[in-house]
Amino acid sequence: MECRVGCAACCIAISISSPIPGMPKGKPAGVRCVQLNENNACKLFGQPERPAVCVSLQASVEMCGNDNEDAYRILTEWERATSPKASIFDQNLTEPAKAPLTRKRCTNT
Ligand code: SF4
Numbered sequence: 001m002e003c004r005v006g007c008a009a010c011c012i013a014i015s016i017s018s019p020i021p022g023m024p025k026g027k028p029a030g031v032r033c034v035q036l037n038e039n040n041a042c043k044l045f046g047q048p049e050r051p052a053v054c055v056s057l058q059a060s061v062e063m064c065g066n067d068n069e070d071a072y073r074i075l076t077e078w079e080r081a082t083s084p085k086a087s088i089f090d091q092n093l094t095e096p097a098k099a100p101l102t103r104k105r106c107t108n109t
């Protein structure tokens, strides 16, 4: 599926352990990434400073649901299910849902 422009649930709901410019220790779950702009788009999109985990993230129905609220709910549940072991980013989003990874690259965030 295509990423929903302006959603940004994956940039808020889940933790990111790798450094982000402006967040050198990564991002806790439920905290808005400092690189999100007022339109909920990534200010680092297309730039080398953008974390590799963000570049590799791809939108999927399993992760993003049918709307932005759905995505936030699903990602919060995944985060709770995987914490404190590791961010779901670190697990390539294969746990705990075991979702098929048939996704298009996230173009929003
Ligand atoms: S990848 Fe999914 S959760 Fe992240 S911004 Fe796009 S639609 Fe939202």
Ligand code: SF4
Binding pocket: 010, 011, 016, 020, 033, 034, 035, 036, 041, 042, 043, 044, 045, 050, 051, 054, 109
């Ligand atoms: S894609 Fe951009 S805004 Fe989203 S978490 Fe990564 S660095 Fe932050």
